[in-house]
Amino acid sequence: xxxxxxxxxxxTPEGLWDHYxxxxxxxxxxxxxxxxxMHRYGYxxxxxxxxxxxxxxxxxxxxxxxxELYKFFDKEGNTLVLRPDFTPSVARCAAKYFMDDTxxxxxxYEGSAFTNTSNLQGKLKESTQxxxxxxxxxxAQADAEMLALLIEALLGVGLDQFQITxxxxxxxxxxxxxxxxxxxxxxxxRDYVSGKNYFAAENLLKKQTIDAxxxxxxxxxxxxxxxxxxxxxxxxNAPNERAAAAIRRLMEVYGILKLxxxxxxxxxxxxxxxxxxxxxxxxxxxxxxxxxxxVATGGRYDTLLSQFGKNAPAxxxxxxxxTLIEAMRTQNVGPLVSPAPEIVTYTKDDFKSKLVxxxxxxxxxxxxxxxxxxx
Numbered sequence: 001x002x003x004x005x006x007x008x009x010x011x012t013p014e015g016l017w018d019h020y021x022x023x024x025x026x027x028x029x030x031x032x033x034x035x036x037x038m039h040r041y042g043y044x045x046x047x048x049x050x051x052x053x054x055x056x057x058x059x060x061x062x063x064x065x066x067x068e069l070y071k072f073f074d075k076e077g078n079t080l081v082l083r084p085d086f087t088p089s090v091a092r093c094a095a096k097y098f099m100d101d102t103x104x105x106x107x108x109y110e111g112s113a114f115t116n117t118s119n120l121q122g123k124l125k126e127s128t129q130x131x132x133x134x135x136x137x138x139x140a141q142a143d144a145e146m147l148a149l150l151i152e153a154l155l156g157v158g159l160d161q162f163q164i165t166x167x168x169x170x171x172x173x174x175x176x177x178x179x180x181x182x183x184x185x186x187x188x189x190r191d192y193v194s195g196k197n198y199f200a201a202e203n204l205l206k207k208q209t210i211d212a213x214x215x216x217x218x219x220x221x222x223x224x225x226x227x228x229x230x231x232x233x234x235x236x237n238a239p240n241e242r243a244a245a246a247i248r249r250l251m252e253v254y255g256i257l258k259l260x261x262x263x264x265x266x267x268x269x270x271x272x273x274x275x276x277x278x279x280x281x282x283x284x285x286x287x288x289x290x291x292x293x294x295v296a297t298g299g300r301y302d303t304l305l306s307q308f309g310k311n312a313p314a315x316x317x318x319x320x321x322x323t324l325i326e327a328m329r330t331q332n333v334g335p336l337v338s339p340a341p342e343i344v345t346y347t348k349d350d351f352k353s354k355l356v357x358x359x360x361x362x363x364x365x366x367x368x369x370x371x372x373x374x375x
Contacts, residue, residue: 025337027128030157030325031110033335034130037153041145043108043132048089050112054079056088061307063088063276070116082114087278087301087316090133095308098135102312104142105135110321124322131298131318138302138313140249143282144256146315150286150296151262153319158333162288162295164265167272168250169279169299171234174243175218179210193221194273214239221271228254231268246281253282278304282315290330295323341367 035045054071057063064084071081083089086109098105110130117125132149134142147164154162172193176186185208192201205215231251238244250268257263272283274297281300288295298317305312328334346354358370 022337022340026325026334027321029335029337030328031128031130031321033157034153034319035108035110037156038108038132038149041106041132041149043106043149046090046093046107046109047111048083048086048093048109051080051082052089052092054081056092057081057084061088061278061304063278064115068115068117070114084115085113085276086111086129086131086318087133087276088304090316091301091304091314092308094133094135094312094314095305095310099310102136104137106132107135108132128321129318130321131316133314133316135305135314136312137315138300140252141256142315143249143253143300144260146298146317147253147257147266147284148260148262150284150298150317151260151265154286154288154295157324158328158335159288159331160333161331162265162286163267164284164286165267165269165272166250166253166282166284167269168246168282169273170246170249170281171238171243171270172221172273174238174240174246175214175221177242178239179208179214179218181208181210189218190273193218193271194275196271198271234270249282274299278307284317288327288331291323291327293320293323295320295327338367341369344368344370345373346370347373 051072054069055061057069059066069081069084071079074080090107090109094105094107108131111128112126113129114126115124132146134146147166150164172190173186176189181189185204189201189204192198192204201218205218228251231247231254235244235247235251238247254263254266254268257266272285274283278301279299280302283299284297285294286296296317296319298315300313300315302313305314325334344354344358354370358368361368
């Protein structure tokens, strides 16, 4: 092997990186703290395989587009994929092991997820994700709990300058129903709105035979709402009951978050939609300073488990730990991590005595590396 080939082997593929030392320790500490917050809320750990059958993440499920999956074959010829996100895997697992359970089920997870894309824009192909899923409860109380848990987890790792934007897929669908849009047009409009391409959305609406009032309803999707009165106005002007009910749900959740004392972290954005088609109701994203992307995303997915044979409502959220830690470093906040180990050196003559002392110190909790003296 030539020198150039050896040099190339020292690097990771594009979109991947190594973690070591203090960097690795910070990841460990942050995920541990978030996990403790989830456990306080009664969530139990679940581990799913790193790769699954392709159908778990198929277009019918509504997850990551096929072209962005890492796909490969087993010896039987089955198509397998590295998981791009955890929610479909957890849904599959819950359907398998809790098929007949109707009691609330609370699960949490941590691990790597993989996205095969050449358009990285600073994003990783392998990212660390951590999240929680609340299954068998379709109430506003469950929605509010997930938001409260997310807020407490962010506060717990030292962040206090953040905002969670909340929307509801049902409002968008209600306006589409009122406008009589076909499925293809609705999908195209959804892509424009979720991408914040309002100019393209407006042009698309002009091509449709809908009245000016309904077109204005779509344009109202771009407006942010920050309090009860904003939501009340949106409900009053909603084009149909489906859209009005979506606003009422947001109002109910907001009222419960006031009981938690967390309403100051919440704002509403009816243009908040997701690329994942399995989301059905409330959606939310958490933003903070120092990074250009959200640190957490979540929402309700009441029909996803039915794809695996279990008719059950569910809601969940996921932290992008890499983005979260980047934000914490930019803001210079966060927990202290374990210091680098102490170094104790020995020679052949004093190895025995040094070993006795070091072992006692290790048993007392100190981190010590025992290494030979350089000659």
